[in-house]
Each structure stands twice: as C-alpha cells, then as structure tokens.
Amino acid sequence: MHLALFLFSKAPDSQYSSEELEYGFKILINAMVVILMSFLISIILHQFFEVAIVLSSFALLRFFSGGIHLKSSELCALFSTFIICTIPSIAKMLHDNLFIYIGILTFVLVLIFAPSRMESHLKIQFRYINLCFKFISLSLVLINILFIRSDIITITFFVQGLLIISVPREQNDTYA
Numbered sequence: 656m657h658l659a660l661f662l663f664s665k666a667p668d669s670q671y672s673s674e675e676l677e678y679g680f681k682i683l684i685n686a687m688v689v690i691l692m693s694f695l696i697s698i699i700l701h702q703f704f705e706v707a708i709v710l711s712s713f714a715l716l717r718f719f720s721g722g723i724h725l726k727s728s729e730l731c732a733l734f735s736t737f738i739i740c741t742i743p744s745i746a747k748m749l750h751d752n753l754f755i756y757i758g759i760l761t762f763v764l765v766l767i768f769a770p771s772r773m774e775s776h777l778k779i780q781f782r783y784i785n786l787c788f789k790f791i792s793l794s795l796v797l798i799n800i801l802f803i804r805s806d807i808i809t810i811t812f813f814v815q816g817l818l819i820i821s822v823p824r825e826q827n828d829t830y831a
Contacts, residue, residue, distance in 0.1 A: 681728055684728075685728045685731060685732050688732045688736075689731075689732050689735045689736050689739070690710060692732070692736045693706050693709075693710060693735075693736050693739045693740055694706065694707075696736065696740045697740060700740065700743075700744075702740075702743045702744075705742075705743035705746075705807055706739060706740060706743060708805070708807050708808065708811075709739050709742045709743065709807060709811050710739055712795075712799075712805075712807075712808045712811045712812065713738075713739065713811050713814070713815055715795060716792060716795050716796070716811075716812055716815045717815055717818075719769070719770065719788045719791045719792045719795070720765060720768075720769035720770055720771065720788065720789075720792040720815060720816075720819050721769065721770040721771040721772045721773035721788075721819055722771055722772060722815060722818035722819045723771075723772065723818050723819075724772065738814055742807060742810050742811050742814065743807055745810055746806040746807045746809070746810045747806075749806070749810070751806075754804075754806055754809045755800070757809055757810065757813050758796065758799065758800040758809050758812070758813075759800070760813065760816070761796050761809070761812045761813045761815075761816040762793065762796045762797065762800065764813075764816035764817070764819065764820065765789070765792045765793050765796050765812075765816055765819070766789075766793060768816075768819040768820055768821055769788065769789050769792040769793070769819055770785055770788040770789060770792065770819075771819035771820075771821050772819075772821065773785075773788070795812070796812050796816075799812060
C-alpha cells in the first residue's frame, strides 16, 4: 500500500514498521468495505435498521471474543457481508421459543471458547486480559438473554459464537 509507505517515509522513527501500517490499513479498508456493502444491500432489502443492529452487535462481541480469520481480506469481506445481511432474515424465520435455547447455547460457546485466536492481535499487555475479555463477552450475551431479548442480536451472537470454536489444528490457524 502506497499510503503506508508514504506515512512511514514521513515518520521513519515511528514505533510502527511499514508492514504494520500496511496491515492496519488493510484492516480499516476491509471493515469499511463490509460496512458499506452491508448497508447498500440492507437498503435494497429494506433492512437498514436490522443490519445496523447486526453490524454493531457483531463487532462488539467479536472485539472481545475473537474468532477465526480468513486468509484473504476479500474473502473475509464477502463472507462477513453475506453473514451480516442474512442474519435479519434468519431471525424472522425462527420460532420465538428457540431464541432462549440459542441464547443459552451461545453463552456456553462463549464460556468455553472465548477469547479465541486473539494472541497475535492483542497489543494490550495485561495479566488477566483473557479473563476480562471472557467476562465481557459473557456479559454481552447474558444482557441480551435477560434484558434486551433481541432475536437479531441472539442470532448475531450465536453466529459469532460459532466463529470462536477452536479445535486443535496445525500451527497456522487461518481458514480458506
């Protein structure tokens, strides 16, 4: 990315390398693409408000619980947009009685697996950071189950709960 190299050339004594700046820009651009594509599709589907809820709740839980990472940012953007735009429709199709069970299952998944695959992304050096992130993740799920009771947030949290499941694999823990 030329912008990362340009910024690095203007501040060569920066604490970040040009590779780190480039990686940061890729993450930012990927997030912006997902948000823009999701909102464009949501306007077409007349689900703007619902997709806004999915985006915000998904990002909040994902920040604290982690999850799988796809190898390419393009594949990640497509997969994320697809998931985000289909959750409102899935939530409308399910029977109301299922949501409490899905919420409890999500709580169990988060209890067992969160935080997941965050070691290389966390810049915070705090002894109990994993415990804090697990507590925050569990709290978010529990607040929805007990107080908010949103079908859309329940399905969103469930999908994120599936994305944190980790099974023993090879050293490289990325997919696709």
